[in-house]
Amino acid sequence: MSIEITREVKNVRNQQVTEYINKVLNLIEKENITQDEAAWITKETVDGFREHVNPGFLSYRKTVTKDGQFAAVEWSDNGACFKDVNGKEYIDCLGGFGIYNVGHRNPKVVKAVTDQLKRQALHSQDLLDPLRAMLAKILADITPGDLKYAFFTNSGTESVEAALKLAKMYSERTTFISTTRAFHGKSLGSLSGTAKGMFRKPFLPLIPGFRHVPFGDIDMMRKTFEVCSAVGEDVAAVILEPIQGEGGIILPPENYLTEVRELCDQYGALLIFDEVQTGMGRTGKMFASELYGVVPDIICLAKAFGGGVMPAGAIVAREEVFKSWFPNPFMHTTTFGGNPLACAAAIATIGVLIDENLPERAGRVGEYFLTKLKEAAVGHEDKVLEIRGQGLMIGIEFHQDEIGYEVSKGMFDRGVLVAGTLINSKTIRIEPALTISYEEVDQVVRTFQEVLDYVKA
Template sequence: MDSKTIVSETIANYEQFVNPAIARLFRFMGLATVEYRAEGYLIEDIDGHQYIDCLGGYGVFSLGHRHPKVVESVKRQLDRMPLSGKVLFNQTMGELAAVLSEITPGNLQYSFLVNSGTEAVEGALKLARLHTGREEFVSTVNAFHGKTFGALSATGRDLFCDPFRPLLDGFRHVPYGDIHAMEETMNERVAAVIVEPIQGEGGIVVPPEGYLAAVRSLCDQYGSLLICDEVQTGLGRTGKMFAVEHFNVVPDIMTLAKALGGGVMPVGAFIARPAVWDKYIVSPFLHTSTFGGNPLACAAALAAVRVIQEEDLPGQAAATGKYFVSCLEQVRKAYPDVIEEVRGRGLMIGIALTKEGAGGVMMSELITRGVLVAYTLNNPKVIRLEPPLTIPVVAVDQIVHAIGESAQIAHSMIDDL
């Protein structure tokens, strides 16, 4: 079958069996092609056209696509035992839980392995209610914690929440970074505060100095737990192994996913301090998962963590990110009517635009120039840049050049946007 036929049939399948709105959107953005293979920081379509992956699967591809050590580990496990029989001990799950205890901050010790970020958040919320016996939670405006009912209740954007109300009771949202609003909301009925150390879908928002530490103190004052959602920020993305390390804070529960699977397998986890795990020790089957912690996913995660450590990917992210932001600042200065701010940590970078309409123009122009990006889900005025942490400087220069040209196009249209 030739590539033209494959593309045509794939789009038809989307229109008839997936979602016609997605098909229209992809076509509108100039993405009427089919991804075919990928390696490192490049994605190639079925016709051989290459794109720099500056979206990185929303943070999944921190190691790049098909990192050889992760692929090799998964192939070995596939030949031995892909899924767990669930009755005997699972070696790879035990090893991964031990490694997570070693690399996470403070005394985070016990892990429950799942398949995604939203599952990790669901588990963390359940654990907080179980341990504290309380029913209320505090989250933040524009937070993103997932789209299952519990995680969606913690998510802070009405666009995603309103169609499914009533959600779970007891969730309140305060402005992110506003410690006074958090102080006014906290009380002895709060089971936990759930917060992203750096907001991802909210627009790559770095909190004010001292904010996370102050939230930690409030939780201690009221006997509430602190859940830090590191699904997008964790495992080197921000220039530290975990974003909480920028703020010298240790949460009671941490959630992980995305990069944990090394860009090869879906896997997530929630990790907690020993005292918080007490009820699960008494009743270990209160929370279970058929596929969570399967040997194939754990083999990928173990290899991914080794690569992150051996190649010092947090260090690479910090250095490359600093260079990237400095270059983007020059573009911002050249087109201040288009770009309002460049912000972020490491290789979690947001380009905040002056007008929402500029986002569509710039994304379309960047795709035309072979650079894949997207805006943040809770803030369409922010284009996110989350390339693989292994991306070379020469590719960063190509991206910056494409962003500059795209900003110039948006500048010429700014009055009509």
């Protein structure tokens, strides 16, 4: 009898779930929604985050937005902007932490993914999938120096994990050097290279063998190499962001990356560049390493690699390094990495970046943006400490965290989305689509100036 009751309850519940699913799918299908539907979506979203996702996100949004804006629910996007469920448009200067380099829903990327979806979504895992081979060839052609072989992932932290494992297998060493203010991800291996104590402490001990030195301090880097060599803990690799993103958009000192490369060569260590945020045209070159004339042994990609349409990442390595995985290609794998949809998105993305000259455009627009932001900050030196950046990777650092929060809040209320960086909370980032128009840049600058005039130091 109790089994029958349980079945009856389960049948009722399944019917309710089915009705709910159909309602959601019908809303997804609609081009336009009513005010009542927008209100229902907002309520379901807020309730869902509170009860089933993580209520901390609601608390966070309340701290960086005004009044009821914390409940803003994004619904559609295009170009350099997105709209919330009520139709309010925002210029996106957060850019999903740098994923929308070719713009929101770039039509060429969407078409490539849609076309591939009509044919095959995922691969069998056993046969040879063509797009993975073709994308790997393209990467060998566009990455710096003699980088040649690619392994595909789904995210930035997965790319870093792959790079660390490859470096260990190649070198048979276990020591890694990372830097202060570094961010390489939050899975266990990449978190070991990440610098912020708040992210690390709950999960200690992490992967052993990681040493952190100040970013930009070549003397400390050299001394660390010397000590590691002296005590028999030779360095497998140095992992660096050419420009630190979450650290607060920190540019390296002159010749720093060149000297790190020389140290790696001297001690037989690999150089891993984490270009998850700096890659794919963001800094004015296809890869930031090109800005400094330094070729790494392994480069990590993700974020914008999937064109803002598909989650996608990769590492590309020199043959001498990558051949460690030749004898057994199953030493490191991922089910969805390099799937046909992600590869189609990445191939189309690279095509758009090259055809539309977006890396070069990012350099020009970024220089204009940086100049205008600095002009807008004149007279507000008591609030703004420094504005710095390269290409369309710009950081605005304030004297106090609270000022940064108030500026972010004020800009969001006026239709511009920005956000702080994860390691340096005094700095807010400006990372819009590389397709952002000069008119949109001017609007962001005007908004920034209005908010600076309003916010008290």
